[in-house]
Amino acid sequence: MSVQAPHLGSKPPAFVHDLLGRRDYAIIGDIVAPGSQVLDLGCGEGELLEWLAANKGVKARGVEKSSARVQRAIGRGVSVFQGDIDGGLADYPDQTFDYVILSQTLQETVYPRKVLHEMLRVGKRGIVAFPNFGHWRVRLSMLTSGRAPCTKLFPYAWYESPNIHFLTVFDFEELAALEGLQVERRYFLAGHRKVTFLPNLLAEVAVFLVTRERGRRD
Numbered sequence: 725m726s727v728q729a730p731h732l733g734s735k736p737p738a739f740v741h742d743l744l745g746r747r748d749y750a751i752i753g754d755i756v757a758p759g760s761q762v763l764d765l766g767c768g769e770g771e772l773l774e775w776l777a778a779n780k781g782v783k784a785r786g787v788e789k790s791s792a793r794v795q796r797a798i799g800r801g802v803s804v805f806q807g808d809i810d811g812g813l814a815d816y817p818d819q820t821f822d823y824v825i826l827s828q829t830l831q832e833t834v835y836p837r838k839v840l841h842e843m844l845r846v847g848k849r850g851i852v853a854f855p856n857f858g859h860w861r862v863r864l865s866m867l868t869s870g871r872a873p874c875t876k877l878f879p880y881a882w883y884e885s886p887n888i889h890f891l892t893v894f895d896f897e898e899l900a901a902l903e904g905l906q907v908e909r910r911y912f913l914a915g916h917r918k919v920t921f922l923p924n925l926l927a928e929v930a931v932f933l934v935t936r937e938r939g940r941r942d
Contacts, residue, residue, distance in 0.1 A: 740916050744771050748827055748853035751911050751931045755851055756780055760822035763787070765809045765843060766829030770797030777802070785821075787813075809842070810834045816846040827853040830896075831887045840903055844936050849908070853931040856912075858892030858924045877928050893924040900934060909933040 743750035749772050756762060758780045764773050767786030770793075776782045786804035788794050797804040810833050824847030826839065831854050833839045843850045855877055865873040872882035880887070891899075893912070900907060912919035912927035919927040 738918050740913055740918065742916075744775060746827075747913050747916060748929055748931050749775075751913075752825060752827060752851055752853065753779070755909070755933055756782060756823055756825075758782070761820065762823050762825065763816070763821045763843075763847060764825040764827070765839070766826065766832070767793075767797065767802075767804055769793050770800050770802035770804050772825070772827070773797070773802045773804070774800045809839055812838070813842045813846050818845055819848055821847040823847060823849050823851055825851045827851070828855065830854050831857075831889050831891055834888065836889055836891075837899065837903065840899070840905070844903075844905065844934070849933060849935045850905075851931065851933055852896070853929060854891060854896065855887075856893050856924070856927045856930050857890040858894065859914075859928050860925050863925075893927060893930050896930065896932065900932070904937045905934040906937050907932055907934055 740747050741750050743753050752772065753775065756776055760782050762773070762776060762782045762784050764784070764786040767773055767788050770786055773784040773786050777784045784802060786797060786802060787807045787809055788797065788804055789806065789808050791806055794804050794806045824843040826843055830836050830839065830852055840850070859877065861875045862873040862878065865875050874881065878887070909932070911931040912923035913929045914926055915928070923930065
């Protein structure tokens with residue numbers, strides 16, 4: 725099914741509600757077009773895919789590393805396969821999906837640049853959401869404690885954290901430019917509010933809608 729590009733002139737409300745307990749899910753749910761083909765990388769127990777299938781009529785698939793989570797996702801009626809996205813997506817041909825979602829997962833991957841490259845090989849558009857390690861509370865935590873940050877947004881001790889790469893809004897935008905990605909939309913959130921000023925300092929969560937620049941399908 726052919727899906728039209730989202731209308732880039734529309735603006736989300738200043739207040740962002742939770743979807744399934746996640747603000748980034750609410751943004752993603754707004755972005756994804758009805759009836760589209762969707763792949764969710766690191767989909768967990770498939771809650772988002774289940775919602776998208778039920779409310780947007782999408783054809784949903786997921787990839788998840790944890791076998792226990794895969795089984796729970798299948799129990800929801802979602803098509804999820806066990807796999808490590810750091811190893812690539814060789815089972816999927818180019819441009820198979822309208823959207824490939826990478827929500828709160830990029831910072832946990834071993835090879836984030838490879839993962840980005842693969843997601844935009846198999847997908848026409850990528851939706852990337854991640855916690856912003858440039859947020860002022862993280863900076864203040866490191867400055868005052870002299871230790872790895874431990875805040876409400878990042879509650880893990882350094883030896884228990886699933887986060888491997890500590891990226892900021894600036895870091896992702898630089899990588900996107902390096903990879904030849906075109907940013908179609910960007911959303912920055914602090915609590916349930918959009919951030920429009922100094923997002924690298926004030927945003928807790930960032931959501932980007934990206935695609936490959938023309939001529940950069942390598």
